[in-house]
Amino acid sequence: MPDTTAPMSRVQHAAGQAQASDGPEWPLPARDDLLRLYRDMVLIRRFEEVVNELYLQGHIPSTLHLYIGQEAVAVGVCAALRPDDYLLSTHRPHGHALAKGVAPGAILAELYGKATGTCKAKGGSMHVGDIRLGMFPAIAVVGGNVPLAAGAAFASRMLKNGRVTACFFGDGAVNEGAWHEGVNAAAIWDLPIVFVCENNLYAASTPVQAVVKTATVAERALAYGLPGVTIAGNDVLAVLQASQQAVERARAGHGPTLIECLTYRQCGHSRSDPRTYRAREEEAAWKLKDPLDQYRGWLVSAQQVAEAQLAGLQAEVEQIIRDAIEFAENSPLPDPDSIYADVFKD
Numbered sequence: 001m002p003d004t005t006a007p008m009s010r011v012q013h014a015a016g017q018a019q020a021s022d023g024p025e026w027p028l029p030a031r032d033d034l035l036r037l038y039r040d041m042v043l044i045r046r047f048e049e050v051v052n053e054l055y056l057q058g059h060i061p062s063t064l065h066l067y068i069g070q071e072a073v074a075v076g077v078c079a080a081l082r083p084d085d086y087l088l089s090t091h092r093p094h095g096h097a098l099a100k101g102v103a104p105g106a107i108l109a110e111l112y113g114k115a116t117g118t119c120k121a122k123g124g125s126m127h128v129g130d131i132r133l134g135m136f137p138a139i140a141v142v143g144g145n146v147p148l149a150a151g152a153a154f155a156s157r158m159l160k161n162g163r164v165t166a167c168f169f170g171d172g173a174v175n176e177g178a179w180h181e182g183v184n185a186a187a188i189w190d191l192p193i194v195f196v197c198e199n200n201l202y203a204a205s206t207p208v209q210a211v212v213k214t215a216t217v218a219e220r221a222l223a224y225g226l227p228g229v230t231i232a233g234n235d236v237l238a239v240l241q242a243s244q245q246a247v248e249r250a251r252a253g254h255g256p257t258l259i260e261c262l263t264y265r266q267c268g269h270s271r272s273d274p275r276t277y278r279a280r281e282e283e284a285a286w287k288l289k290d291p292l293d294q295y296r297g298w299l300v301s302a303q304q305v306a307e308a309q310l311a312g313l314q315a316e317v318e319q320i321i322r323d324a325i326e327f328a329e330n331s332p333l334p335d336p337d338s339i340y341a342d343v344f345k346d
């Protein structure tokens with residue numbers, strides 16, 4: 001029998017030679033891992049809420065794109081990765097970085113423009129990353145990270161280091177020329193990549209159905225000869241299941257998979273977005289599908305996790321955030337003499 005205790009239906013639509021399925025054979029993660037998924041989503045949610053407040057208070061120069069509402073995607077994908085696997089991100093990278101294990105203090109310090117930031121203050125929000133943890137500094141050129149992901153995966157194959165590359169992008173990336181070139185290169189060379197489309201229905205103010213003619217993004221995979229699946233991106237277990245299958249396929253040398261995660265950004269696109277392009281009713285409907293609320297409800301009802309235990313995880317997260325703020329605020333500004341350091345190759 002399929003696992004009826006799962007929070008929502010898993011794979012909604014499959015295209016091409018889809019691998020993910022709602023089969024009974026998928027074992028639920030161990031209890032500690034289930035709790036870890038929740039804790040990691042809470043960390044991202046709270047981090048972003050606090051970053052928004054700090055931004056409004058004037059602590060953070062430059063712009064921001066928050067990840068509120070999409071937490072299940074980053075957490076589900078990264079839970080399927082090894083620590084040394086690669087991750088390439090976008091202009092909306094904080095959640096990806098936290099899920100990959102980048103220190104919250106180092107991310108926040110980067111946002112503050114401090115010397116202890118992940119890019120020593122040379123990147124800011126849209127370039128957060130730590131290559132020591134497998135995360136390339138994020139790339140804000142929409143679709144621009146896709147050919148680079150193919151390059152990273154090509155290097156892994158040449159070096160035979162067994163690393164898989166996870167490449168995140170939004171629905172707005174899939175009409176960029178770079179996206180098609182990168183996906184095609186990965187397909188023809190059977191590169192170890194998992195392409196993760198976070199379809200949050202809008203590219204800034206442009207609705208996806210206005211610029212994508214097919215019913216799903218995933219079915220475009222068929223044109224390139226790789227499997228594509230569309231899943232409920234607010235269901236962290238659905239994301240984890242599809243990611244595990246795609247990672248396994250990539251690591252075994254069978255090539256890339258495209259996973260389209262249907263999700264919704266609960267905040268504006270970036271700072272000062274009045275969201276006039278979408279209906280408040282639509283926002284309310286997606287709020288009912290909040291990834292944290294749904295997963296928390298399932299943990300309590302189907303897994304009998306005590307509310308007190310979840311409150312403990314939340315308290316742990318609050319402390320991590322307090323420590324991150326303290327770290328960022330107490331960190332020094334970069335030395336002006338370091339302005340050309342790490343910019344040119346020696």
Ligand SMILES: Cc1ncc(C[n+]2csc(CCOP(=O)(O)OP(=O)(O)O)c2C)c(N)n1
Nearest residue numbers: 092140141142170171172173200202203204
């Ligand atoms: C090549 C390119 N064109 C335009 C922009 C400006 N821009 C930044 S984010 C964005 C929308 C991206 O939408 P999507 O890929 O769906 O990601 P989301 O913001 O929804 O996470 C645009 C148009 C850019 N950064 N790069």
Ligand SMILES: [Mg+2]
Nearest residue numbers: 170171202203
């Ligand atoms: Mg989008």
